[in-house]
Amino acid sequence: MLGFLTARRAGLDDPLRLRRAESTRRVLNLKLNPDRDVDRIHGNGINSIDIETIEGRYMLSGGADGVIVIYDLENYSGKPQYTCKAVCTVGRSNRHVHKFSVETVLWYPYDTGMFVSSSFDKTMKVWDTETLKPAEVFEFESNIYNHHLSPIARKHSLIAVGTKNPKIQLCDLKSGSKIHVLQGHKAEVLSVRWSPRYEHILATASADSKVKVWDVRRASGSLFSLDQDNGDKSKSSSEAVNTAHNGRVNGLSFTSDGLFLLTTGTDDRMRLWNSATGENTLVNYGKVCNESRKGLQFTVSQGCSPEFVFVPCGSSVAVYVLHTGELVTMLRGHYNNVDCCKFHPDHQELYSGGKDGNILAWVPVLRASDMEEESDQKNKGAADSSAGNRALQDAWSSDED
Known part of the structure; x- marks a missing residue:
């Protein structure tokens, strides 16, 4: 060095x-930090976590108990050993709390004054951070599995929403209404992701084994569906044409430059795709254990060479080299299955949440x-x-x- x-x-x-x-x-050198704890607030499993990108200081978590928590990650004690405190909570006593499991929580990309949560109670709520009250509530006809906001959009303020209904809903934050529907999947939509490179490009993953890429400006269907066999009909059965996985596809993540898209499925496979052409790069990650029936939140590093993927794998977090598929290490510390993890690019730290109700901090140890x-x-x-x-x-x- x-x-x-x-x-x-x-x-x-x-x-x-x-x-x-x-x-x-x-x-x-990521290791479980014995000197850093995160307040245990959730009484049940943790489904989603997010760290805001403005200051890199505040973290959101949403749990199966319907509770939402905001944590302050800064250490003000001046001591090596400290606890990341919960600064505010939307708990069961709050009359605006979600009635059922919170599946996704996301900060508004441009400031910390707003965040968005979605739940199995068929609602998506846009929260004012100062008052901890919903500024807008979107109601749906079925359970919500996932939602996502574009991290770069300047020409639109759309939230993509995946539900038990095969149709993807696009909700406009400015008008407070649902403005468009994307049709093409045949089963529930488990994950949605906007491209960090092109603000109108959206990827969606479904229980029908398919991943579709859309340009939301087009009135027609999707741009293309990802095909694990790259168009080789001799390798695919007649029932499995243009499928990304041989099971439910429940996880999506673009690389930070938007050039590649990662997918995970219940066939215990993870695949890396060229996001422009839809080509399967055929990187072999081996068996990636995936038992989740819902969406799975995994994450990709930023600013590294090579880049790394952090993906929940049972009660551990598996770390892979992005473009070679090499398994670097397994981060073990949870007592039950891990459902979500989030990489903190400012400090090269990782936070993971699991069904044990704990959020663990993985930090570089010399x-x-x-x-x-x-x-x-x-x-x-x-x-x-x-x-x-x-x-x-x-x-x-x-x-x-």
């Missing part, structure tokens, strides 16, 4: 290379071998610094000549 610092100081290396190297090192390596690099760093200075002097001399 000292070598990267010296090269950056001397102008011999791209500053982004140092940042990526340190981010990667931190992700590879190992003894890393400390020895950094100690060994100090002498090398001095040599690198001299080399860097000589390179600069040579460059200046040539300029003067």
Whole structure:
């Protein structure tokens, strides 16, 4: 690491290379932090968590008990050991609380004054963070499995909603109404995701084994359906044409650049797709245990090289290299199945929630071998610094000549 610092100081290396190297090192050293706890508020399993991107300070959680909690992740104690406190809760005593399980919670992408929750009580609520009261309530005819807001949209304020009904609903935050329906799936829609690259592109996953990609500006059907066999009819049965998985597809996640789309299904497989062409990249992640009948929230790292995928796998979180499928490690600490996880790109930390009602913090821990390596690099760093200075002097001399 000292070598990267010296090269950056001397102008011999791209500053982004140092940042990526340190981010990667931190992700590879993720461990369950014994010094950091998260307040246990939920009396039942945790279905969804989200961290706002404005300050990277506040985290939302939604549970099977219908409760929503906002946590402050900052450490104000000045001590290594601290607890992330719940700053406010929409509990059972709140008259606006969801009656049944909260399946998804999401911060509004542009400020922390608003968040959105959806539930099996057939409602989606847009909350004012200051008052903890719904500013808008959307009612549906069936259970809601998932909703998503575009992280980059400037020309629309649509929320995509997946329900037990095969039709995907598009709700407009500005007008407070449902403005459009996307038809094409034949079973409940378990996951929906807007592209972080193009604000009108939406991906949807269903229990009919299909994943569809839509341009919501088009009045016609989807752009394409993902095909695990890449159009090779000899490999697919007549009943399974253009299917992404051989079971329910219950998880979607775009990479941070929007170039690739990850899907998970109850066939215990995870697949990586080219989001522009719909091509299956055929990366083999092996068996990825997936017993969830509902949506599964998994996450992708940001700023690393290579990128990593964190996916719930039973009572553990499996960490894979995105483009090779290599299993890096299994993060074990929950007492029951993990249903959701969220990567914090500001600090390269991971938070996971499970049916045990706990939210666990996984943070980079410097190992003894890393400390020895950094100690060994100090002498090398001095040599690198001299080399860097000589390179600069040579460059200046040539300029003067």
